[in-house]
Amino acid sequence: MAAVDRSLVANLPMFAGLSPAEQDELLREARSIRYPKDTAVFDQGAEAARFFLLLHGHLRVEKTTSQGQQSVVRYVSAGELFGVAQAMNLTHYPATAVAAVDSIALAWPSSSWQRLIVKYPSLAASALQTVGSRLQDTQARVMEISNEQVEQRVAHALLRLAKQAGRKVDTGVEIDFPISRQDIAEMTGTTLHTVSRVLSAWENEGLVEGGRQRIILRDAHRLHALAEGEEAIQSRKRSS
Amino acid sequence: MAAVDRSLVANLPMFAGLSPAEQDELLREARSIRYPKDTAVFDQGAEAARFFLLLHGHLRVEKTTSQGQQSVVRYVSAGELFGVAQAMNLTHYPATAVAAVDSIALAWPSSSWQRLIVKYPSLAASALQTVGSRLQDTQARVMEISNEQVEQRVAHALLRLAKQAGRKVDTGVEIDFPISRQDIAEMTGTTLHTVSRVLSAWENEGLVEGGRQRIILRDAHRLHALAEGEEAIQSRKRSS
DNA sequence: CAGGGAGCTTGAGCTGGCGCAATCTCCGGC
DNA sequence: GCCGGAGATTGCGCCAGCTCAAGCTCCCTG
Structure with a gap:
């Protein structure tokens, strides 16, 4: 559970509206975790116990149907929030996230989500924008396909x-x-x-x-x- | 600008966490607008001046590519929040919403959004869930197609x-x-x-x-x- | 440095569903 | 009650891209 330096994240949009003290406090609740290439951060269907911020690396998010067909939903790059299933009221992750290269992510317990967004409203705004732009992308994909x-x-x-x-x-x-x-x-x-x-x-x-x-x-x-x-x-x- | 009775909306999830007085206050800021069949509530590309809650009827949401191909993105039913482009930091509507039958919607000015979510956090949560489940649906569609x-x-x-x-x-x-x-x-x-x-x-x-x-x-x-x-x-x- | 396997390439043939086109039918307006 | 037009049906031919199949190449491991 390495301590995370504020400088790593201070200029991400998610942290933009917060004071250094607040940033530190938010970071204190997070764990930094290393995911070697080809390991899963979470699996489709697993209980959504945490949400994440990717600090370094790239993840491939994939979804499998009940009939076994797989699709790549998207790639996550450093700086992005992911695994926020809980924010959309899902109790389980809807997809699997796998490290495409060695990666590092911050992880917060999902149970903190409610408390955190009350304390740091910019977190909710961030999440809304993240999910919103993901929705835009996905709709664009539907039109393409x-x-x-x-x-x-x-x-x-x-x-x-x-x-x-x-x-x-x-x-x-x-x-x-x-x-x-x-x-x-x-x-x-x-x-x-x-x-x-x-x-x-x-x-x-x-x-x-x-x-x-x-x-x-x-x-x-x-x-x-x-x-x-x-x-x-x-x-x-x-x-x- | 008809006054809207609280009873129409009180048991929607969006209003669930609010006191009757708060509900009234939220409603006071909204206008109720009638959209006859086949009229547009808003057009793709137009400035996102308002966000809406559908009270009655059904809307068809469609998107057109620059090459002129059209897709039906989804249908909106009564009780759903829609046109929340502003919440995802879009300045313009990404799609067109057309009344499939005679419909009635509540409309709030987009400019109020920021203020309202601070005052009524359940609104942000609602929006997040709305957008989240829309994302789930859209991803399911990608897999189907x-x-x-x-x-x-x-x-x-x-x-x-x-x-x-x-x-x-x-x-x-x-x-x-x-x-x-x-x-x-x-x-x-x-x-x-x-x-x-x-x-x-x-x-x-x-x-x-x-x-x-x-x-x-x-x-x-x-x-x-x-x-x-x-x-x-x-x-x-x-x-x- | 040999062997195996994952990832990639390429060929051949088939077919789901698209494009086109003609026709039909029902509804609404006059 | 008739006419016009939007929506729906249906037949036919075709081809983009899928399936099946074989073989290649590079990388990693031992």
Whole structure:
């Protein structure tokens, strides 16, 4: 239960409205926990005993249906609140969160939630915004999956990932954590095979550059055009 | 600006934690507005000037992409909070809300939101829960659209509608507002044509009973089986 | 440094459901 | 009571993307 230094979190929106003393007090109630790559922070269906703030790393949040089909709901990056099931009156986590890389999170007991939001109203506001923007994202995904072709959806997904967790490298922007074709398929509602084909094609055109669980966007601009449906698609069709 | 009687709203969860005097005060700040069928309560992209509580009727919430594709995001029933864009820090409404039948809503100015949640914390909790359960629903929809066949998705959609706005009639449960095949298509990420075919087939099997903008579920149990993928599908295939 | 396995690629064939188009039916307005 | 139009139905052809299947490559482990 390492003590957490205020400087790690002071400039997160969640802590913005609070005095240093208040920040310290909030942090005193939290535990800092390390999650090695591929370990679960919590499991779908488990009792929602805690809520979290990711300090470092990246998590993959996935959901499995009763029939066993899995989808990647989203990725969590450092600074984000997550596992706030309790705030929405859920007693159990609706999804599983797995560390995509070695990660560190602050954990508060869910039972403190009620008390904390009364004492620190900015916490409620933060949660509302977190959940709100997550809702926006999810609705955007519904529209994408219903209305767009696979290529566009994959392009959108990559651009979103790059925005959220992109790291500049010499040939473009690399997604800053290991992500498999399977993961992308589960984000876009398609299959591993189709994603692989799409990325191969893009690689030939110099749009992206890939590898085992690695993706680098080389031409975000053209990808964006693709995502919006401005069919630069023709070129490839002819070249085949 | 009709005065609103407390009795209309007193047993909604949103008002549950408040004293009658507080309820009255909250209501004093609201206007009650009538929306005839097919009129918009607010439009996607418009400035989020107010937030609402639906007192009576049903609204269809729809979203249009920049490319002009439309989806039905959800239906709002009486008692629900909606248009709380401001609470999630959006300055503009992300979707359009249209009265599916003649409806009545309470409207508060968005500018009051901050003040009101400080004064009535249960309002924030309510909003958080509203948004939270909406997020759950939307995520469930993503999983359905990605993993299920059209038939299952339509079955799920009908069952959800019936649960939310079902009215018992002698032959089964009728959805309590006009809803077209097109609307269902836009909820399930498919086309008018496919929905029509599915419903026709089901009608022949006695599962549902339809009409112009009307749907009655005659056999919710078998529909549920269908939705869960327990293929009673075979029977129809053979009989064709 | 060899062996195994996870992740990826690629081919071939099939099909669910979409696009298009024609027709029908019912409701509301005049 | 008739007409117009929105909503619904249905047939047909097609293709994007899925399924099934095989093989490859790189990384990690021992």
